[in-house]
Amino acid sequence: MSAETGRPAAVALEGIAKKFGQFVALSGVSLAVSAGEFVCFLGPSGCGKTTLLRIIAGLERQNAGSVTMGGRDVSSLPPSRRNYGIVFQSYALFPNLTVARNVAYGLETRKVARAEIERRVDELLALVGLAAHRHKYPAQLSGGEQQRIALARALAPSPALLLLDEPLSALDARVRQSLRHEMRALQRRLGVTTIMVTHDQEEALAMADRIVVMNHGAVEQVGTPVEVYMRPRSPFVARFVGQMNFIEATAGERPGWARLGAVQMRHGAAEPLAAGTPLTLAIRPEEIVVGAATAGVENRLVTRIRAVQFLGPFTRLSLALPDGAPPLECDVAASAFAALGVAEGGELTLSLTPEALRVFSARV
């Protein structure tokens, strides 16, 4: 993206490697983040996403590779000279200082006039909607409010970069959802380049401009939320972001077809493979078409309903495949399920839309 604008990337990582003893935490990660972009590092715990964030922050020192911010190589600079704001999962608000003094903390050492500091504190507290709490102590606020104060404190010195380390993980589900929306809107409004670490795929999908999916210290895929969800580059990404059914099959004689036992199935675009090569087909539960809607659609199968799980807005069906293959999970809107008029143990016709049927070479 930086190439398009001609400006240097807000953050550029080049071959970042980090190990703790013999454990490799990061094995050569390169990445460019454009100015104003909201990027999420997403991955399971231990994948290296937090280590990568801490290396950008200068709180951890990499064994190899460079960190550049706005064209300036900051690899050898201590945290205090890198110009970023950071928000931790634990908030790390100073409990003995009021909300206002917490927000002012980074301004008070910067030879800023007293009145100017107060003006800036007011501005930020208004920005996060907590102006009324200025004289309270952090312990008197709710978790969500504390996290907004931490955000205001990080933004007060107008940093070029905002780092968020699992900022919402300590909050309960409802607060997390509203704060997710609020932080995203705030980031858009301020246009501050932001990198957030999270293990919550829903959070990443909802907030990020681009998601960096990480696993075992390496980047698996970089892309917009839609790209990552719709076109996962690896089975890991497919499994980690959203739900995915995997079906073991072999490449068919005709290109674009796979053989599943006695059944032939047409699948989405893929590299041509020699007939008989093992491969894995993948389809998301909500992409499976069932019942009357299957009329005239390819890849039709008749299956038996093994289990029905009511999950509120939708119903999850577990559908038996022939030849003892693992059952398929299929999500049907609750109203649509009622219209199907089927029950556990009953038969159901399904169709695996070829366009939705992704192919991964080899077994998962």
Next chain:
Amino acid sequence: MSDTRPESLSAAIPDRTIRHRVGGEDVVRLVLVAVFAAILYLFVLYPLIHVVWRSLLANDGAFVGLANYRRYFGTPAIAASIGNSLFVSLISMAITVVLAFVYAYGLTRTRMPCRGLFRVVAMLPLFAPSLVQALAFIYVFGNNGIVTRATGFNVGIYGPKGIVAAEVFYCFPHALLILVAALSATDARLYDAARTLGASPLKTFLTVTLPGVKFGLVSACFVVFTLVITDFGAPKAIGGKFSVMATEIYNQVSGQQNFTMGATVSVVLLIPAVLAFLVDRIVQRRQYALVTASSRPLTPRRRPAADWGCFAYCALIAGAIAGLYLAIAVYSLVVRWPYNFTPTLRHYTFATVGGYAPLANSVYVAALTALVGTGLAFGGAYVVEKCRTAWSGLLYLVSVLPVAIPGMVLGLAYIFAFNAPGSVLNALYGTLAILIVSNVVHYFTVGFLTATTALRQMDAEFENVSASLGVPFYRTFWRVTVPMALPSIVGISMYFFLNAMVTLSAVVFLVAPGTELAAVAVLLMDDAGDTAQAAAMSVCIIAIGLAVRLGYWALLRGVSRRTEAWRDPPESTLR
């Protein structure tokens, strides 16, 4: 990437991390680490090295190898002190821990009346030098003791019996504090489970209560053992001809001017003290957290038999402790115990030791010990915890070492290190400053560990947030770390003050004309036969200790009132 072998991946990454440019803050950090390391070396390691070295020399300074040790173990009169020390230490340990365990059980697990009073009375011995307990036993059971005269029966208190009795009282509160903490940290759900499973009270006690406090019991045993084997005051006052290692060091050094033999006994005394310390640390490391966030505190149920049984027991012990201190007070306030009980204040003139000067010295030394000790313990803990360097592990180790150094050994080590002609440090010798330094070092470990715990309870990201905001670490230290740790800091300073008031072993070699201390004056007056004045001085020490404790209590209340706005969130806004 997943198919790349981890070993080859790891080998491809260089071992060195990319260095950050050294800034002004880093220089401050390094200077702090260097200063703390220098202090630890100068006042802990360097004197210890001196003691060990001197034990290998003859009195004329010639190197003689292990000859002193051979002479020590080969002279039955001196070697007996090893067996004697172990004997009284083990017996005292067993008695104290058993007595304190039942007492602690009564305080924490029953609903007997007067629990608060019992708790306070049991703490009294913390305010008196160990030798005061011994004096009290002499006043009651000695040749001219009040019980001896009333019954005509002499129990023979001078010797091991008296030492054990005095040590049990002296160590009782130390063991009690540990056991009360251990018995308080429990989960009521375990007891509910035991009850619903139909376990008998005895079975519940054996399978739930005892396993829950086993680490506390072990810790109490080691603390008492170490206190007794390193104690000098009680065996000196009541031991008679029964010599233990601590008194043997004193006899060799003060009595016979045989410094090398003093050093030899010191090194041998270091062994059980250091061993007890090491084993205790290893055992404590295996301790697991019994109390988690979901634990429910135990509220004892009413059990009349247990409640009143424990009440009778605690009343007996508390009565005995209070009785001993009452004996001291009365002894100091009558013309001549036990012959003439006419009240008088004449023993409070302290004519033989120059009036109140020793007491004033003690208060001065204790106050400065509290000030310097707290600063060094907290600053040192901060340096070790927050200024991470390759040295941190070593600094931590040397910081916890002093608790294993017996006071007598530390005092002797300071003579060797700071009474060397030509040394710059010689200027310290014979001053109140060296008394302050030796007290700070003697009691350093507990202060250091308390500060370390307080620092570890704080969010580790405070410093990182500050760095990201461009705020230097020392500013955050003053504005956040210190205010948050204030209750711990107050507690540490109280610990230093009270111990500096009552210690004898660490200072007995270091006092000089003009720098006498109250605890040493008690010893000297008792030695000189001015027992009533010794009692009077003891009363003064205890009174000052209690007054200071009360002052600290008020101070702590003030601190917690000032900080409650941010410390205790109202329930409703907790989440």
